Amino acid sequence: MPKKTFLKLTPEKQQRILNAAADEFIEYKDQYEKSSVNRIADRAGISVGSIYKYFYDKDDLFFCVFNSNKAQPQTLAESDTLYDYSKKEIGLDLEASQVGNDLANIIFQNTSLFQGLVFSDTATPDYLEKLKDYLAKDQKRGILKDGIDLEVAAYLYSTIEFNAYQYCIAHDLDFSKDTEILRKMTDMFFFGIYRDDAEAKIKKE
The missing domain is CATH 1.10.357.10 (Tetracycline Repressor, domain 2)
Known part of the structure; x- marks a missing residue:
């Protein structure tokens, strides 16, 4: 800023x-x-x-x-759960000016700039507080697993965009694939990769 x-x-x-x-x-x-x-x-x-x-x-x-x-979205309506909010956030279809698009491409070509955008701009205290508020509401609804650290969970969610970007870089993917990878990573964040009965199976081994 x-x-x-x-x-x-x-x-x-x-x-x-x-x-x-x-x-x-x-x-x-x-x-x-x-x-x-x-x-x-x-x-x-x-x-x-x-x-x-x-x-x-x-x-x-x-x-x-x-x-x-950059394209400025309309105020994103509040959602029932963080998962609902994330789907709206990822699905925003924004029209940027040519200058905005050119500058965005510069960010995608420079890892340090993208990292700065995510960790110094997006992951601001206000944004993290918003995420924690959603998580706290989801916790009260009983849809979070027991013992989840809301602060850690909010920070982890805020880094998914950067991780999707890094994945595209590592696998030489066109950045048009970034949203698809971001959706997959978001689903893994919310629903995990193990089955519901995995914990019991793992402890038996």
Whole structure:
């Protein structure tokens, strides 16, 4: 997230910086590491020092640009269970701008950026609290196994997207397969891989 100093700028200056950064990142979309904060500052007509007054580093600037260009979903309606919520979340069909799509592709090509997006952006305290609230409700309904640590379960759920991405990388799969893998991993999270009577069978062996 940008620093408070950036949020105090006029909307026109904010947009000028974000547009300059988007142009730079997209120009170097196949070589993100070669994109330059210096050139972004030149494009925006500000000093390099100002960039670091507004953002913590280049990745922070990138995520700010990405968030301003990505497709914004309608507020996701509350669901009865975390499982229902997850299906709605995975099934969101969003229309992004061309700039948003280009920036998303940069993330998919860079493991460190995707990891930062998941663990520094998606897995925020607010998001984890939302997941824990769902899990607590599911626990009260009696549909969770006994002894589940809600905090650990919420964190584990929040990492599934990253794991699906890593699976696609490891198996050289097109990223169009990411949603399919994500659905499979989500089902494994909720329902496990052992049969209901597996525990008793394992303890007998």
